[in-house]
Amino acid sequence: GENVEQHPSTLSVQEGDSAVIKCTYSDSASNYFPWYKQELGKRPQLIIDIRSNVGEKKDQRIAVTLNKTAKHFSLHITETQPEDSAVYFCAAAKGPTGTASKLTFGTGTRLQVTL
Amino acid sequence: DTGVSQDPRHKITKRGQNVTFRCDPISEHNRLYWYRQTLGQGPEFLTYFQNEAQLEKSRLLSDRFSAERPKGSFSTLEIQRTEQGDSAMYLCASSLTGWASGTGGEQYFGPGTRLTVT
Numbered sequence: 459g460e461n462v463e464q465h466p467s468t469l470s471v472q473e474g475d476s477a478v479i480k481c482t483y484s485d486s487a488s489n490y491f492p493w494y495k496q497e498l499g500k501r502p503q504l505i506i507d508i509r510s511n512v513g514e515k516k517d518q519r520i521a522v523t524l525n526k527t528a529k530h531f532s533l534h535i536t537e538t539q540p541e542d543s544a545v546y547f548c549a550a551a552k553g554p555t556g557t558a559s560k561l562t563f564g565t566g567t568r569l570q571v572t573l
Numbered sequence: 574d575t576g577v578s579q580d581p582r583h584k585i586t587k588r589g590q591n592v593t594f595r596c597d598p599i600s601e602h603n604r605l606y607w608y609r610q611t612l613g614q615g616p617e618f619l620t621y622f623q624n625e626a627q628l629e630k631s632r633l634l635s636d637r638f639s640a641e642r643p644k645g646s647f648s649t650l651e652i653q654r655t656e657q658g659d660s661a662m663y664l665c666a667s668s669l670t671g672w673a674s675g676t677g678g679e680q681y682f683g684p685g686t687r688l689t690v691t
Contacts, residue, residue, distance in 0.1 A: 464615075484635075490678060501664070501682040520618065523621065549617045559668070560606065561680060563615030571584075 460485040464551050464564025471538050472572055479567045482530040483547035488550040491524060491531045492561070498543045505546075531560070540572045545569070575599060577683035579665050585689045591652045594686045598667030604652050604681055605648050606666040606680060607640055609633065616664055616682075622648060623670065655690045 461484040471477050483491075490506035508515045508522045508531065513521050519538075524531040535542055545568050549561040575656055586592050598605045604623050607608045608616035620630045622646040634640075637655075642648040666680040675685070 492679065501684045504679055504681060507679060526634070532673065545678070548690075549615070559670075560618040560621060560631075560676060561608075561616070566615050 460488060460550055460552075460562040461547060462564040463560050464567055466567060467565065468568045468570070470570045470572060473538060473540060475538055475539055477533075477535045477542070477569055477571075478487050479533045479548070480530060481532070481550075482528075482563050483550040483562075484529070484548070486526075486529065487552050490551045491522070492551075493520075493522060493547050494546065494547045494549065494563075495535050495544045496566075504511055515547065518553060528564070529532065535569075538569075541573050543569055543571045574597075577667050577681055579663075579683040579686050579689055581686055582684060583687045583689075585691065588657060588690055589657055590655055591651065591653045592655060592688065593649055594663055594688075595647060595649050596665030596667075596683060597647045598665070599681060602667035602669050602681075603645070604668045604670055605642055606668070607648070607650050608664040608666065608682075610662040610664055611660075615649070619650075652688075655688075657690045660688055660690045 460539045465516045489510035494502035494503045508524050521534040536566045545566045548564040548565050551561050580595045606621040609618040610616040619634050620640050621644040637653045640650045662685040664685045665683040669681045
């Protein structure tokens, strides 16, 4: 089955700096890669996703890049703010039909944005 | 609130008891997923439904676990003879099928049910 590895496990940055979180996946058939933000005691919140037919997607301060050849994808957060502090999870899935839409998650990155 | 809802939010039970959780998906979503999350880990897939059909079950889902989605709307997850190892956050998510125009398939999570087995 799919295996997703995520690094680093913890990341501390100063407010205004950029943060980068990296994930690798094992199944070359995976074609959907979402990122979730989870604050303490809250539900995972979808913040951005990318499909295998594009290499990069951006939404304001957040961007995701995908390298299908190397089977890795990354989350980039620019101009970090204290409210960005949370645990971030990457995930991978094969879609759209049959039994392949389940998400396989990475182990998470705890991002701390300090003043 | 039109998001995914789950009930109860917290459940404390004694080992050996049965528990049942409920999930109400976003109303137009035809897919419903159950995941389990333990402290410090990412969610792990348990099972999912498309409409009322249960299409896949993880090997994590022992025969003490059963899930239903009888009318293709809400779903229940039952754990029989609970064990301490069942203590976790049980998350439900829902999505729409269809990848037309690069949309669809995004999974939105509920707030979870935190189960503590004593």
